[in-house]
Amino acid sequence: MGMGNGGGKKSRATLSEINITPLVDVMLVLLIMFMVTTPLMQQGIEVDLPKTSSSGVELNDEPFVLVINADQKMTVAKQRIAMQDLRNKVKAIFEHRKNKQVYIQADRKVDYGFVAEAMAEVRAAGVFNIGLITMPKDQ
Template sequence: MWAGQSKWDRDSEPMGEINVTPLVDVMLVLLIIFMVTAPLLTQGVNVDLPDSESPAMQQNVEPLVVTIQADGQIYMQDHAIAIEQLAPRIEAMRQQKPGLPIFIRGDAKTPYGRVAEVMSLLETSGIRKVGLVTEPHR
């Protein structure tokens, strides 16, 4: 077994600084990964949802149906109604029947903003649960 000192022990002192080259390499790779993936997180993804056949809902109480036609006309049950009258009428009906379910039927060509406006009015009337009625796929 050799007991002498080597050349490396005499000439070299412990290294006191960090080699930053590998650190910079790793940081640049992470930066590139985040730059590539960040725009993908903010964009929507187009998804084709599967068609499904769902059974009809069984209820004991006839729901209040608010229908929105393609031209924006609103109906409560079968009666045309102005949008300004929607919230007061629903509040009056909910006072008589507190558990009355409310469904929204929107035409396929109805602008989304009109449906959102009706849902907002329902929320201001104190309604927290609204069902959206759709037609089964043909």
Template sequence: MSTGGGGGRAPLSEINVTPLVDVMLVLLIIFMVAAPMMTSGVQVDLPNADAPPMDIEPEQMMLSIDAQQRVFLGEAEVPMERLEEALRTNARLQEEDEIFVQADHTVPYGFVVRVFTAIRAAGVESVGLVTDPLSAPDQPAAPTP
């Protein structure tokens, strides 16, 4: 009888998944807590409007105009003279062909029109306007006859 060397036993080849599951659950909790903190954007005081709320996904392309008339594509500032080029060369925008525009309510109308002209010149067909429907001002009462 031989007592050494392991005889006819095969090596144990099972993986213990318990530590893997523990690590994955901890990572899931960390990302669930950290995800809302990562959604920072350009601070814009949106105009009030009596409009139904739009569902805007956080991953959708957003163009922002702040009160100092600076233009941001996502969170990256883009000079106005390079806006059309930046829009035309943005692969994600050309693939989705949709952009949402949010502008501070103090931005002059003419500047917003220049931005829309650059968007159209870049070939973007679908443009959405973002407003703040929650704080819509009271509508003036209609005159009574």
């Protein structure tokens, strides 16, 4: 004789509730990851590129062009310059110039990080108008 289970048969109660604890755990982890990575994505260098036109850009002063070749060697007015000297050199040149704009002409093979570092040094020298020189695309 069975006691309280209806004549020896095992009764099973169906569970009709959804366990949302794992879902909440996953969502909280994703929320924390999003909150941590969002400020990192906003870090960067603003670039104010000149407007393009068919006639080119008019310049009153002689433009300051920073050339970066494929070997990551930088030149200004045909003179080599090292990355550690770039900030002081730019600061000295633009101390008395009215047009505070720098054009960067980098080789296609130069690492993006190196160009970004050069742009950061130019910005640290107090020049915020930075243009990138490119070749027009053949149509």
